[in-house]
Amino acid sequence: MLVAACITGARAESGPVYGPRLAGFSYPWPVREFGFTSQRQVLRMAYLDVRPKQANGQVAVLLHGKNFCAATWESTIRVLAARGYRVIAPDQIGFCKSDTPENYQFSFEQLALNTRDLLDSLGIGKAVMIGHSTGGMLAARYALMFPERVTRLVLVDPLGLEDWRAKGVPYRSVDQWFAGERGRTAETIRAYETKYYYAGTWKPAYERWVQMLAGQYRGTGSEALAWNSARLYDMIYTQPVIYEFSSLRVPTVLIIGDKDMTAVGADGASPEVRARLGHYPVLAKAAVAAIPGAKLIEFPTLGHAPQIQDPSAFHSALLESLR
Secondary structure, three states: OHHHHHHHHHHHOOOOOOOHHHOOOOOOOOOEEEEEEEOOEEEEEEEEEEOOOOOOOOEEEEEOOOOOOHHHHHHHHHHHHHOOOEEEEEOOOOOOOOOOOOOOOOOHHHHHHHHHHHHHHOOOOOEEEEEEOHHHHHHHHHHHHOHHHEEEEEEEOOOOOOOOOOOOOOOOOHHHHHHHHOOOOHHHHHHHHHHHOOOOOOOHHHHHHHHHHHHHHHOOOHHHHHHHHHHHHHHHHHOOOHHHHHHOOOOEEEEEEOOOOOOOOHHHOOHHHHOOOOOHHHHHHHHHHHOOOOEEEEEOOOOOOHHHHOHHHHHHHHHHHHO
């Protein structure tokens, strides 16, 4: 009954309604498509390919987080393109303007392979890999699989700096994740993002990204979106990358908002377990110690999305790390 009530409330909620593949939500640049075959099905992967006016010969690949899309990188794309980078920003399969297949085995290895194949189709061999949140886990996995293709690795508040299962977070089945994801509304999304992404603060500029997600859940593709989201949470929970940090062999920079507290599944853990989770300043220092030659940049007052919360400070630090 509770789930049904949530669904009814989400459909009755006012706001934009976006269809499957985020139809109706505009990206700041033309959206291109990469068609490929994976797991016995033909899929379409949406991406942005933004070329600079004066190229510096380098490519930057931006990997979005779970509740984000390629468009969320808008300000970062503009900054990098202005500095001469060709910028590729894909929507991973299961997200945003890419296909959301009902039957797909999600793994970070599979998403890394998809990303490599996209870059191959564009004739791109080496690139700077910049990953945020879940995209940070993907960027790390990509660098582990294809170190020869990564000129620099930048991890922005990546998930996976701790193993939640090993710390006592109970397992949650895909069906359980699905039940929770079906009831998402702008109100619940806004509350979550305020607490974790923006360290308890709010600005009107953030609302666009709330409505981007909420609009999908109001649309006809909401069930498919929730099902994809459930399987993605299972991927994030069950496929930690932390144990392989010492194997990274590319120049790595970790950018962290110290107010970040994100921990997947923490809401289902006991108070004692929750108290041990999401201490990003501590986790970041441990990660940098494990990654050979890694450097750490911290923002003491920012949360999980520093590139949105304080673009000026974030981009200054990012450009410095890329010098």
